[in-house]
Amino acid sequence: MNRRNLLGLLGMSPVALAGASALQASDKKTDQTKKGTTQTGGPKLEVLNPRGLPPPITLVPMAKRLDTLDGKTVYLISDGFPGADTFLNQISIWFKKNMPSVTTVYRLKAGGFADDDPKLMAEIKEKGNAAIMAIGH
Amino acid sequence: MVTIAFKDLALTNAAKRGMPHERICFTPHPVWGKTDEQMYAYLEGNDPVSGKPLMKEVIGALTDPLTADESKSGTITPPTGAPTFIDTADNLQQQFLDNGMTDFMPIILPTRERVDAMLKATSHKPDEVVGKMTPAQGAFPAWSFTVEQVAVNAVMAGALPDYFPILLAIGSTGISALFSSTNSLVSAAIINGPIRDKLQMNYGIGAMGPFNQANATIGRAWTLMSKNLDGGGIAGETYMGSQGNVINYNNLIIPENEKDSPWTPFHVQKGFKPEENVISFFFGFNITQGQGAKGLGMKPIPHYHEAMSANVAPFASLFGALFILDPLVAHGLGDLGFKTKEDIANWLQKNTTVTVKDVKTMLFSGLPRGPEAAGLTDDSVIPKWPKADAYNFVVCGGQTNPYHQLANMSYRLSVSIDKWT
Numbered sequence: 037m038n039r040r041n042l043l044g045l046l047g048m049s050p051v052a053l054a055g056a057s058a059l060q061a062s063d064k065k066t067d068q069t070k071k072g073t074t075q076t077g078g079p080k081l082e083v084l085n086p087r088g089l090p091p092p093i094t095l096v097p098m099a100k101r102l103d104t105l106d107g108k109t110v111y112l113i114s115d116g117f118p119g120a121d122t123f124l125n126q127i128s129i130w131f132k133k134n135m136p137s138v139t140t141v142y143r144l145k146a147g148g149f150a151d152d153d154p155k156l157m158a159e160i161k162e163k164g165n166a167a168i169m170a171i172g173h
Numbered sequence: 174m175v176t177i178a179f180k181d182l183a184l185t186n187a188a189k190r191g192m193p194h195e196r197i198c199f200t201p202h203p204v205w206g207k208t209d210e211q212m213y214a215y216l217e218g219n220d221p222v223s224g225k226p227l228m229k230e231v232i233g234a235l236t237d238p239l240t241a242d243e244s245k246s247g248t249i250t251p252p253t254g255a256p257t258f259i260d261t262a263d264n265l266q267q268q269f270l271d272n273g274m275t276d277f278m279p280i281i282l283p284t285r286e287r288v289d290a291m292l293k294a295t296s297h298k299p300d301e302v303v304g305k306m307t308p309a310q311g312a313f314p315a316w317s318f319t320v321e322q323v324a325v326n327a328v329m330a331g332a333l334p335d336y337f338p339i340l341l342a343i344g345s346t347g348i349s350a351l352f353s354s355t356n357s358l359v360s361a362a363i364i365n366g367p368i369r370d371k372l373q374m375n376y377g378i379g380a381m382g383p384f385n386q387a388n389a390t391i392g393r394a395w396t397l398m399s400k401n402l403d404g405g406g407i408a409g410e411t412y413m414g415s416q417g418n419v420i421n422y423n424n425l426i427i428p429e430n431e432k433d434s435p436w437t438p439f440h441v442q443k444g445f446k447p448e449e450n451v452i453s454f455f456f457g458f459n460i461t462q463g464q465g466a467k468g469l470g471m472k473p474i475p476h477y478h479e480a481m482s483a484n485v486a487p488f489a490s491l492f493g494a495l496f497i498l499d500p501l502v503a504h505g506l507g508d509l510g511f512k513t514k515e516d517i518a519n520w521l522q523k524n525t526t527v528t529v530k531d532v533k534t535m536l537f538s539g540l541p542r543g544p545e546a547a548g549l550t551d552d553s554v555i556p557k558w559p560k561a562d563a564y565n566f567v568v569c570g571g572q573t574n575p576y577h578q579l580a581n582m583s584y585r586l587s588v589s590i591d592k593w594t
Contacts, residue, residue, distance in 0.1 A: 086322065086397070087274070091314050093189060094191045098244065119203065123212050130228060134228070168231065172174075172178065
């Protein structure tokens, strides 16, 4: 599934953003695995929805982009999963070979993978121009 | 940058967090276990989602001007779905299955009458918010849910109304049984107090198997709650366990065999009174049998403590140890001089050791830090866990054999069941 389709399923395409719903995403995703509904007779029943209540989604405007990376400092952030450090080191090597004017700074984010690291974020804002975060393993 | 295995998770979670257009570039998966050359080749290759050169995508993500959509602010209120569904029984079963609201086995359809019967088992109002739950704390937005929504899931699992306070207590903790980790983690709950007998729970022969309605359906309801109350359990999106775990079907529900135990019940260890009904939660990798280890062949009394130490030694230190001891083992340990659970915990903490060299080669097994690390060499012998509270014990079983099982799991918390009656 490409991003456009997936965002469409989320109801978050440019056209349908107002109807966005993570819940809908889940519903429609599982619809795709549907083997086909039966059309069995018999009396109809009314049953209750078992789902909880997702929180409202506050849209976060993305940060203004740079005009160029030339001469800029790019932070390379690992979330601590195995392999992220060595992968980011390869990105650093790639910049040295292909865009030597770019300075890279490697940092391991503090805490668990989902934890915020305010100290690091403050450092990036003060000393960096951009950041790449590596997630996965 | 995200490895391709986490594509759906990354895109949907970014959207749920308010960044539906977050610029994410994808690499092949995995990076773990790959050489420098292989990873560099990833960078020289294409983004597997866009099909375009990966590093060109990365640079574009940092420098291409924002679109109007990427600059949007505001709030979206996700729809909660219809409050009820109307169809034939077969079609409703299919609908619940198709929409990921089951454990892929038939459910009891949650009719108004059945849900109302469940609600009569608590003094709490149907619209009272019980708590918030997320597939993984911090990683996904938490959903809230009401007493009635817990009741719907309880009915679906086949739970009887008398079990309902236990399920509300589970819900109040916000602990999902389907924690989203690539590690295929499992959850356990120890139940203490008179409610075990009131509900005719099984803490004897076959206690952790499919031999008792309360044990089985309480565990199943926890799994259904973990799918429906927080949007969890969607493989590839809100559940990432690489292989999954059969225990996730109905979890480890362990009523303690208090009457046959020589030791203090688990909930009393945690500060509750013996007459209180309490549920205690554990979380971690898995459970395994303890038979056959060294020491169990010793006569006249098997050296259970040595076997327990040998069995627990290979565990990952990320989580602790939960021993499930048949009453025969607990009494045997008592005969060997371990008069309390704390006695055996202290012995295991002192005598279960590993070398620094071994720890360095293990995953999820952190080395001591700070002052405790001073002077350590590769040959230094250190405790498996630095504190005795990493070892926990519950007595459960029917005394058909002096066996133990053990789980690589950590204690989380204990909560009252009685407040939900």
